[in-house]
Amino acid sequence: GADEVVYDRADCLKLADKFDPSPNHAFLPPIHDQDGIGQCNADAATGAVEFLRNKQGLDYVQLSAADLYDRINGGRDQGSMLKDGMEEMTERGVGTVATVGRTLWARGMKQAPAAERMRFRTLEVTELPTFLHCFSAVARGWVIVSGIMWYNNYNPGPDGWLPLGRGQGGGHAIFGYKPVKKASTLGI
DSSP states (O other): OTTSSOOOHHHHHHHHTTSOOSSOOTTOOOOOOOTTOSOHHHHHHHHHHHHHHHHTTOOOOOBOHHHHHHHHHTTOSSOOOHHHHHHHHHHTOOOBHHHHOSSOOSTTOOOOOHHHHHHSOOSOOOOOOSHHHHHHHHHTTOOEEEEEEEETTOOOOTTSOOOOOOSOEEEEEEEEOOOEEETTEEEO
């Protein structure tokens, strides 16, 4: 569970030194592009599953965030809850880009067969209530889907870090795969 090993901040700072500080990772799938659609929740969930499949040595299969987003938000660009995406990924899974497409979410879009979706689903989800829970989880090798505030000026630097948030902000979903630090600031 989430409380099995939650490191304190001092331990997290030490742990982060053991990881390459770059955003690179051997199991990263291709970058998902929302193409102007607010389907970050679905992109984070499907990207996390693609990452885990890569980590397990399975063939790469591009999963359709559009298929998931259509079902968790009814095909509307109005945001969605992380929990809704995780429940759908656990209960019914997700179709592939080869079957459904990458961003063609709209009423009447082609539906993935239930049998295909069940091949690509999460088997276990654990809610992580704090940043230290999240950091501890990725330090132990978990892949997480997390919600963050995303600001107008966010454009990752060459080191993968975001600047201090300025301007208007809104919710954004990401998947996290590695603990990092910059000076004394912890990140995922």
